[in-house]
Amino acid sequence: MGSIFRLALVQMHVDAGNPDANYTRLELKLNEAIQHAVKPDMIMLPEMWNTGYALEQINELADENGERTKKLLSAFSREHNVQLFGGSIAEKRTDGVYNTTYVFNEQGEITAQYSKIHLFRLMDEEKHLQSGDKLGQLNVSGTDAGMMICYDIRFPELARKLAINGAKLLFVPAQWPSPRLHHWRTLLMARAIENQMFVIACNRCGTSGTSHFFGHSLVIDPWGEIIAEASEEESIVRAEIDLSLVDAVRSKIPVFEDRRPQLY
Numbered sequence: 001m002g003s004i005f006r007l008a009l010v011q012m013h014v015d016a017g018n019p020d021a022n023y024t025r026l027e028l029k030l031n032e033a034i035q036h037a038v039k040p041d042m043i044m045l046p047e048m049w050n051t052g053y054a055l056e057q058i059n060e061l062a063d064e065n066g067e068r069t070k071k072l073l074s075a076f077s078r079e080h081n082v083q084l085f086g087g088s089i090a091e092k093r094t095d096g097v098y099n100t101t102y103v104f105n106e107q108g109e110i111t112a113q114y115s116k117i118h119l120f121r122l123m124d125e126e127k128h129l130q131s132g133d134k135l136g137q138l139n140v141s142g143t144d145a146g147m148m149i150c151y152d153i154r155f156p157e158l159a160r161k162l163a164i165n166g167a168k169l170l171f172v173p174a175q176w177p178s179p180r181l182h183h184w185r186t187l188l189m190a191r192a193i194e195n196q197m198f199v200i201a202c203n204r205c206g207t208s209g210t211s212h213f214f215g216h217s218l219v220i221d222p223w224g225e226i227i228a229e230a231s232e233e234e235s236i237v238r239a240e241i242d243l244s245l246v247d248a249v250r251s252k253i254p255v256f257e258d259r260r261p262q263l264y
């Protein structure tokens with residue numbers, strides 16, 4: 001892959017408990033993301049964009065084996081020859097509902113899948129969802145990457161493990177609400193700085209019930225600099241990242257060589 005990679009993050013409102021409205025909205029947003037003078041290499045979506053946190057009804061609302069989502073996203077990526085990081089959806093399996101990400105290549109094939117490992121008690125996830133038990137690893141046009149979903153970013157050992165396994169980029173779809181904007185920005189910047197990797201984080205925006213989601217989707221480089229940051233409004237966040245920066249930062253401060261894992 002050339003070292004320049006173009007991203008378009010879809011920061012959108014999600015209508016909790018109304019999948020039909022969300023699929024319709026998503027199609028409009030995908031078209032907005034692709035119709036731009038500079039075509040993105042990858043489009044990214046936020047967490048649980050199909051149902052929102054309508055967890056009391058999640059069994060009825062969740063997408064059966066992700067079929068509706070896969071059909072839509074696969075067709076879009078194939079038609080537009082674009083990679084798609086599918087945020088995450090409520091995915092119904094025989095043993096329960098998972099918070100699951102699918103990643104599609106330009107041919108519309110699923111190249112990676114990840115289900116959220118750490119369920120967020122403050123939003124009752126553990127009462128209604130099953131947790132995943134595998135790491136989220138993917139390859140983006142020849143570059144290794146990792147993925148986490150929202151609350152997962154509070155676990156630095158997970159990001160470190162993904163980085164040790166080779167990830168140079170970390171994707172984070174989220175539904176991260178107020179009043180924790182300071183945590184959101186600080187944790188994402190810390191994951192980027194300590195692991196010397198790009199962090200690409202797509203949050204939802206808008207209000208559902210008593211929860212306000214502040215947006216502020218972010219793209220952060222391996223030096224911890226913010227390349228792009230959204231406001232609180234719906235928007236397509238565009239960023240061009242230079243992947244060669246990861247090796248440059250890692251050779252300037254050789255954190256991975258200087259680790260002393262035998263001591264901690």
Ligand SMILES: NC(=O)CCC(=O)C(=O)O
Binds near residue numbers: 047152174
């Ligand atoms: N959807 C989530 O996992 C939210 C996580 C969150 O808000 C946090 O503070 O952590």
